[in-house]
Amino acid sequence: MTDTSDLIGIDTLLTPEELVVREKVRGFVDSDIKPNIAGWYERAEFPLEIVPRMAELGLLGMHIKGYGCPGRSSVEYGLAALELEAGDSGLRTFVSVQGSLAMSAIAKHGSEEQKLEWLPRMAAGTAIGCFGLTEPSAGSDPGNMLTFAKRDGDDWILNGSKRWIGLASVAQVAIIWAMTDDGVRGFVVPTGTPGFKATPIEQKLSMRASIQCDIELTDIRLPASAMLPNAKGLRGPFECLNEARYGIIWGAMGAARDSFLTARDYSQQRMQFGKPLAGYQLTQEKLVNMALEINKGTLLALQLGRLKDAGVLQPHQISVGKLNNCREAIKICRDARAMLGGNGITLDYSPLRHANNLESVRTYEGTDEVHTLILGNHITGIPAFR
Structure with missing residues (x-):
């Protein structure tokens, strides 16, 4: 699918190295995940056979330096998360649990012996x-x-x-x-x-x-x-959760983009009342609104990634990204499903699968309500959790 979601040239904000990482992961998703994901999803099966390939691509503990880990930048990790979730949230979640949670806990808080025992094997995918x-x-x-x-x-x-x-x-x-x-x-x-x-x-x-x-x-x-x-x-587990939340900010936009492109292509081919669905004003309005939110959400993710690479990203800023991008992504996926009509409830098309997955993504690593309260506390200085 030709990507027409980038309306403002976001690619021009990425370095050549970042674009190489993105294209490698996108190619892996297109070749190994998208042809198989409907079957895995229907059978409720996680494909362990793709783990060695993920390790080969440097996706496990991607942002961790040393101990056999890839040591890539936060933006590179974010781009990888976006592309993985364009395939499926569950497969991006594997990378998140392995790297952002389990490996980060050892890398941030572990002893030297713990790091040496586990991190090289986890980066290689031989230990989960x-x-x-x-x-x-x-x-x-x-x-x-x-x-x-x-x-x-x-x-x-x-x-x-x-x-x-x-x-x-x-x-x-x-x-x-x-x-x-x-x-x-x-x-x-x-x-x-x-x-x-x-x-x-x-x-x-x-x-x-x-x-x-x-x-x-x-x-x-x-x-x-x-x-x-x-x-x-x-503070120990929360520092790891913030790593996972950061990846979600990018990943949600991958699910949104894939749903947008699926709805766009379908609307260009589906004939109704003598012309393609894409030729109707209501359809174009829906596609435009989706693309606008994808552009804004991706810019937000990129800004937070640059702050993270500079070492100045704040916890409330992660809440901004997690709350906004999950909320907008699930709406985009639902709207895309509606544009597919009855065909949209089958696994022949991705939007409803993405929307169902995002119900979990929106819930884990902090619900909408929790992130709203984090931001409310930051804005007012008054904690309202109780």
Whole structure:
């Protein structure tokens, strides 16, 4: 599909290196993901066979430097996330869980031994990680988590449960956040440890080409060396969540762009009352409104990426991008589905799949409401979370 979504020459704001990264990932999505995604989605199957190719493209731990990681820029990572989500949100989520959450936790907060043990394997795709923060009763309020780690001599004993944990059933290592007598701490937990059980959540209506799990932690015994030494309190997991939220800002625009292009192409071919749908004013208005929001959302993502690469990106700015781009992307995908009529409810076309996926993307890493309150606090100086 020829991309007519860039109305203002956004490509001219990208460096040659950034364009090369984008085109490599776009080519991978076009050749390996788009021809297969309808089947994966219908079967609720995550294709583990694409993980080595993702590693080969440098998509795992893409923004992390050293330890065998690619060390690319924030903008390059964002462009990759956009292209991956043009294929499917679930496949972009794999890269996010692996790199922005699990690998970032180790890179930001881990010991040298933990980094050497896990990061090279995770970058190569030979080890998969997951990130256990959310619980059945503690999603937007992780400060009230019930999972608890207590000391037993030099060891730690973990008990509790986690929910909606991406990749847990196929992971070799889990980053588990638990309350202790000294506040929230993170632990590096090999998933083969006795007492660790991950069960995939089934019958999902969203993110079907992805894996989310319940985790049960029963008397898991860990050595003192399993603790992430540099993460204390909720700031530890939140720093990782901000990495994931940043990728979503870009990714949502990929789902929106793919839906826009699908609706545009369909409207040019579908004949109604003697002429193509694209020849009607109402259709053109819908396409124009979609393209405008894609341009604005991509510019927003790029600005935040430049700030991140400069080391000055602020948490509330991430909330601006996550709130705006998810909200606009899901509207674009729904409008694109409507333009396809009855054909739009089949997996022959991508917009409804994207819209369903974005119901999850809009929810995880902070709901609309949470990001609204973050921004409200920034604007007024008054926290209104309670």
